[in-house]
Amino acid sequence: MKILITGGAGFLGQRLARELLVRGEVKGVDGQPQTITELVLLDVVPASGFTDKRVRVETGDIAERSVLERLIDSETSVIFHLAAIVSGQAEADFDLGMRINLDASRVLLEACRARGHRPRVVFTSSVAVYGGDMPEVVQNDTALNPQSSYGTQKAIAELLLNDYTRRGFVDGRIMRLPTISVRPGKPNAAASSFASGIIREPLNGETSVCPVAGSTRVWLLSPRRAIASLIAGLELDAALFGMQRALNLPGISVSVDEMVDALREVAGDEVAKRVEWKMDPRIDKLVTSWPGAWDTTRAERLGLVGERSFADVIRSYIEDEHIQVR
Amino acid sequence: MKILITGGAGFLGQRLARELLVRGEVKGVDGQPQTITELVLLDVVPASGFTDKRVRVETGDIAERSVLERLIDSETSVIFHLAAIVSGQAEADFDLGMRINLDASRVLLEACRARGHRPRVVFTSSVAVYGGDMPEVVQNDTALNPQSSYGTQKAIAELLLNDYTRRGFVDGRIMRLPTISVRPGKPNAAASSFASGIIREPLNGETSVCPVAGSTRVWLLSPRRAIASLIAGLELDAALFGMQRALNLPGISVSVDEMVDALREVAGDEVAKRVEWKMDPRIDKLVTSWPGAWDTTRAERLGLVGERSFADVIRSYIEDEHIQVR
Numbered sequence: 001m002k003i004l005i006t007g008g009a010g011f012l013g014q015r016l017a018r019e020l021l022v023r024g025e026v027k028g029v030d031g032q033p034q035t036i037t038e039l040v041l042l043d044v045v046p047a048s049g050f051t052d053k054r055v056r057v058e059t060g061d062i063a064e065r066s067v068l069e070r071l072i073d074s075e076t077s078v079i080f081h082l083a084a085i086v087s088g089q090a091e092a093d094f095d096l097g098m099r100i101n102l103d104a105s106r107v108l109l110e111a112c113r114a115r116g117h118r119p120r121v122v123f124t125s126s127v128a129v130y131g132g133d134m135p136e137v138v139q140n141d142t143a144l145n146p147q148s149s150y151g152t153q154k155a156i157a158e159l160l161l162n163d164y165t166r167r168g169f170v171d172g173r174i175m176r177l178p179t180i181s182v183r184p185g186k187p188n189a190a191a192s193s194f195a196s197g198i199i200r201e202p203l204n205g206e207t208s209v210c211p212v213a214g215s216t217r218v219w220l221l222s223p224r225r226a227i228a229s230l231i232a233g234l235e236l237d238a239a240l241f242g243m244q245r246a247l248n249l250p251g252i253s254v255s256v257d258e259m260v261d262a263l264r265e266v267a268g269d270e271v272a273k274r275v276e277w278k279m280d281p282r283i284d285k286l287v288t289s290w291p292g293a294w295d296t297t298r299a300e301r302l303g304l305v306g307e308r309s310f311a312d313v314i315r316s317y318i319e320d321e322h323i324q325v326r
Numbered sequence: 327m328k329i330l331i332t333g334g335a336g337f338l339g340q341r342l343a344r345e346l347l348v349r350g351e352v353k354g355v356d357g358q359p360q361t362i363t364e365l366v367l368l369d370v371v372p373a374s375g376f377t378d379k380r381v382r383v384e385t386g387d388i389a390e391r392s393v394l395e396r397l398i399d400s401e402t403s404v405i406f407h408l409a410a411i412v413s414g415q416a417e418a419d420f421d422l423g424m425r426i427n428l429d430a431s432r433v434l435l436e437a438c439r440a441r442g443h444r445p446r447v448v449f450t451s452s453v454a455v456y457g458g459d460m461p462e463v464v465q466n467d468t469a470l471n472p473q474s475s476y477g478t479q480k481a482i483a484e485l486l487l488n489d490y491t492r493r494g495f496v497d498g499r500i501m502r503l504p505t506i507s508v509r510p511g512k513p514n515a516a517a518s519s520f521a522s523g524i525i526r527e528p529l530n531g532e533t534s535v536c537p538v539a540g541s542t543r544v545w546l547l548s549p550r551r552a553i554a555s556l557i558a559g560l561e562l563d564a565a566l567f568g569m570q571r572a573l574n575l576p577g578i579s580v581s582v583d584e585m586v587d588a589l590r591e592v593a594g595d596e597v598a599k600r601v602e603w604k605m606d607p608r609i610d611k612l613v614t615s616w617p618g619a620w621d622t623t624r625a626e627r628l629g630l631v632g633e634r635s636f637a638d639v640i641r642s643y644i645e646d647e648h649i650q651v652r
Contacts, residue, residue, distance in 0.1 A: 094493065132569035133467070141459070143467045145488075145570050152489040156482045162471075163478040167420065243458035244471050 001026070001034040002075040006062055006108070007083035008041025009048070011183055012124070012226065016080060017041055019227050021052050026078065027235040029120065029171070040071055043083065063104040068111040072119075078234060079121045081108055086190035087128055087286055090150035101153030109160055113169040121161065122234050125176040125246060127219055129155040131289040138294035140248060147289035148191075162245050173233045173241070178221040178251030178306075179290075181259075182317035191286035195220060198256070199263055199314055202274035205326035211280035214257035217292025221251040221306060222313045224320060229304050240302055250306030252313070253293035262311040266318070267325050327352070327360040328401040332388055332434070333409035334367025335374070337509055338450070338552065342406060343367055345553050347378050352404065353561040355446065355497070366397055369409065389430040394437040398445075404560060405447045407434055412516035413454055413612055416476035427479030435486055439495040447487065448560050451502040451572060453545055455481040457615040464620035466574060473615035474517075488571050499559045499567070504547040504577030504632075505616075507585075508643040517612035521546060524582070525589055525640055528600035531652035537606035540583035543618025547577040547632060548639045550646060555630050566628055576632030578639070579619035588636040592644070593651050 003020065007013045017039055020026065025033040041047040042058045050057065060067035062083050072079070083100065090097025105123070112119055128151030129144045146152045161172035183196040194210050195218055201208035221229070229249050241247075254262070264272035296306065307313050318325065329346065333339045343365055346352065351359040367373040368384045376383065386393035388409050398405070409426065416423025431449070438445055454477030455470045472478045487498035509522040520536055521544055527534035547555070555575050567573075580588070590598035622632065633639050644651065 135467075141461075141469045143469045143570075144485075146485070147492065147569065149489055149493070152485050156485050159470075159472070159478050159482050159485075163475055166473065167475070243473065244469075 001028070001036050001077055002038040002040065003036055003078040003080070004040045004042060004071060004076050005080045005082060006042050008057075009043030009045050010082060011185060012180070012223065013041065013043065013080070013082050014047060014049070015223055016082070016227050016230060017047070017050065017055065019231065021054065023231075026231065029238070031237065040076075042067070042071060063099045063107060065107050065111075068108050069114070072108070072111045072115060074115050074117045077117070077119050079108070079112070079119055080230060080234075081105065081121055081123045084124070085150070086188055087148055087150035088191045088193070088283070089189040090153065091148055091191075091286065092189070094149055097149050097153055101150065102156055105157040106160060109164045109170060113164065118168060118171055120171045120173065120234055122173045122175060122230055123157060123161050124230070125154045125158050125174050126151065127176065127178055127290040128286075129158065129176065130291045134291055136293070138248070138291040140295060140298050148286050158246050165245050171238055172245045173236065174246035175230055175233045176246055176248045177226055178219040178249060180223055180226050181220045181313065183223065184317070184321045191283045192218070194283070195259070198259065198275045199317065202263060202271045203267055203318070203323055203325050207274045207276055209276050209278050210256060211278065211283040212256060212287050213279065213284070214255060214260070214277070216256050216284075216288055217253055218256065218259075218287070219251045219253055219291060219293055220310065220313065221249060222316050224316050225306055232304055236302060247299050247302065247304070248294045248296060250296040250299050250304055252307050252310055254310050259310055262309070262314055265311050266314045271325065327354070327362050327403055328364040328366065329362055329404040329406070330366045330368060330397060330402050331406045331408060332368050334383075335369035335371050336408060337511060338506070338549065339367065339369065339406070339408050340373060340375070341549055342408070342553050342556060343373070343376065343381065345557065347380065349557075352557065355564070357563065366402075368393070368397060389425045389433060391433050391437075394434050395440070398434070398437045398441060400441050400443045403443070403445050405434070405438070405445055406556060406560075407431065407447055407449045410450070411476070412514055413474055413476035414517045414519070414609070415515040416479060417474055417517075417612065418515070420475055423475050423479055427476065428482055431483040432486060435490045435496060439490065444494060444497055446497045446499065446560055448499045448501060448556055449483060449487050450556070451480045451484050451500050452477065453502065453504055453616040454612075455484065455502065456617045460617055462619070464574070464617040466621060466624050474612050484572055491571050497564055498571045499562065500572035501556055501559045502572055502574045503552055504545040504575060506549055506552050507546045508640065509549065510643075510647045517609045518544070520609070521585070524585065524601045525643065528589060528597045529593055529644070529649055529651050533600045533602055535602050535604050536582060537604065537609040538582060538613050539605065539610070540581065540586070540603070542582050542610075542614055543579055544582065544585075544613070545577045545579055545617060545619055546636065546639065547575060548642050550642050551632060558630055562628060573625050573628065573630070574620045574622060576622040576625050576630055578633050578636055580636050585636055588640055591637050592640045597651065
């Protein structure tokens with residue numbers, strides 16, 4: 001089995017690749033395990049640090065038709081489509097967001113359609129597809145009303161994936177990810193970047209500025225569970241999705257104050273005190289337009305589980321990233 | 327004031343044009359009446375029968391960037407975007423539907439954005455954006471889950487219009503039309519074509535084949551009310567829309583059996599007997615995926631009203647089209 005990961009040099013892409021290499025196989029559409037023979041990691045910059053012979057590192061612009069046409073062949077039976085321009089950047093550069101989050105998704109679906117082999121396509125969507133007037137807990141049948149260009153582009157790609165699936169061009173699985181926390185590394189241009197930064201930087205002995213109010217509720221998932229959910233989504237029996245390929249993944253609903261409390265619980269008061277508060281209206285506007293929680297009955301019925309507490313999330317970050325708390 | 331109507335040679339486009347010419351003015355964004363100085367009717371075929379000097383008939387492919395770039399200038403302060411590939415045809419020819427219903431809508435929005443004058447854009451969406459598991463009466467916050475390529479393309483254009491509005495590129499107003507009945511003229515490739523045919527043809531002394539079960543519920547609006555609603559939607563104060571530019575227009579929920587009963591009431595048993603029944607699974611599948619009713623509280627609060635009975639709809643058709651019942 002040949003697998004393609006777009007955004008393969010990104011944090012989730014690399015982590016997903018490592019997990020797939022460790023597993024060595026995933027379920028086929030018949031539910032039987034199939035050996036992974038090739039793992040293509042596509043991104044604008046080369047994915048680094050892979051020495052495994054099954055890995056093929058490719059670089060290219062995914063909105064360029066020729067790139068995906070070259071990389072998707074009739075052996076490419078699984079595609080994880082993670083490549084995206086993040087929320088803050090898509091808001092700042094409208095055309096770039098449209099090009100990567102919308103046009104490239106369509107190019108990818110068209111490349112699959114042209115091959116005619118109906119690959120499974122796992123697409124990462126987002127909390128940002130919701131917005132406007134929402135119930136306190138978003139339901140599976142709550143209307144998408146994105147209040148950001150990023151959320152709009154993700155919602156459009158969802159609609160395309162559903163229709164391409166209904167028509168038999170692909171076998172799509174849309175995983176609506178909560179905000180991923182704790183991400184390792186540097187802050188990025190996502191409006192949600194702080195949701196990792198206010199944990200990661202203090203643990204690293206640095207201060208971190210929180211740009212939203214402490215009462216703001218966020219809906220979080222750890223990288224570990226996110227990766228497990230993407231693979232579980234791939235392996236789900238297509239028939240279980242019914243008439244809607246999008247799944248709201250389980251997460252934890254916490255206020256930012258509660259996140260800092262959990263940091264204090266795990267790492268002590270000295271660490272928690274490194275969070276500073278300075279409202280950024282541009283970020284606050286995006287983040288508070290997203291739901292703070294959604295109903296996860298459907299995902300849980302399909303066997304997808306989230307974390308139990310945010311303190312556990314911090315502990316798994318410390319463990320996974322071999323953090324020495326300072 | 328210069329107004330552009332795409333799909334200007336279509337039934338709704340022509341009727342809208344006539345109504346605008348009769349009125350002679352529409353409200354500006356300040357709520358004050360403005361004189362209509364030019365009415366551009368764009369379509370793939372020339373709109374015919376207009377001798378009014380304010381009318382400019384244009385032909386062209388609206389998916390071609392140059393066509394809309396030429397026709398939308400900084401004086402074009404109002405655009406009615408009606409051009410579409412209908413449901414049955416968009417299902418039969420996927421690429422054509424994507425090109426006109428999606429790509430052309432985006433070209434139109436981009437042409438407006440490039441001008442930078444933030445015109446009001448009234449876009450006609452459809453019952454077909456709904457589908458899948460729905461409540462019996464669709465609510466304003468019911469998720470869109472289209473089960474046709476047409477519905478998917480309309481839902482995507484809605485998302486674009488909302489985001490282009492939020493960003494200040496246009497001032498969008500999305501009117502989700504019920505199935506329009508009774509349309510004059512010939513049957514078309516819309517899956518809902520029968521909803522006019524089973525009234526129009528019998529009144530004209532001809533038999534008409536109904537391709538769905540008599541118990542199928544449809545959500546209908548007369549052409550007369552549809553046109554009034556499009557103009558009312560244009561004239562609404564933008565602030566009243568809140569965070570969602572789509573409006574579910576009022577309609578009447580009737581079963582197909584009740585439609586035939588109304589025909590009998592208005593035109594007699596001889597006429598009603600001209601409806602024949604022959605299930606067409608392709609049409610039935612599309613039509614039964616659409617809602618049979620939706621909640622109209624929001625539209626009514628904004629002053630938009632529908633019909634009271636389907637018999638009234640038939641009577642207004644007979645009157646508007648000067649039908650001699652045979």
